[in-house]
Amino acid sequence: MDFNEDYKIFFPEKKIFLSRNHNWAFAAWEIGRLRNYINPGSSLIHIDSHLDYCEPYVEAPKIETEIQAIEYAEKLGIAEFIIPAQKNGTIQTVYMISDDTVHVDKNEKFKQAYTLNHYEHIHRERWIDEIDTKSSSIILDLDLDYFNKNYLDWDFNPVLLTDEQIKQQLEYFKNSMWEWDMITVALSPEFCGGIESCKHLFKLFLEVFDLDLNDAVEW
Structure with missing residues (x-):
């Protein structure tokens, strides 16, 4: 399995969009809004090694239309997809679980927990209280590089959590965290430590989320 730059697949029954590069998440969320999978002003749970909270060079x-969403997402950098979705009103508040140390001014539309334990023990109840699930859709946005703990090397030398740890966390995301209205996943092979480690993480994700590639369609 090779992940080319435009690799994007969708599992219609479960409203899960996957892409090689994370900028395509912008298009997925806009498509989700246009198809009424999510409401405008959705809450985003972003789980990633990186905050990806950069201003885009091209205004949205x-x-x-779905074509317009894809055409704009193609112009975005891999860390530029969240802010334009907020500016468009598709995303309201983003809740980060990331130990990225890049400085971002915290505000009412940006919240961060540094680890899953930090989220569980400090932020979980607060975030639950903040999100009105009756009016706000909830999106899981996961980057598989979250499971690679080598932040120094690019595209090689992965330091992955054990399979058991990865599957436990994926099970938690799937079954115990929130009721997701849609899910976006970035494969990010270079940040996973290379294509082989990315394939391994992708396989574990498919296994835990009960997904069969034969059911996927390109988008």
């Missing part, structure tokens, strides 16, 4: 137009 008002997205009215």
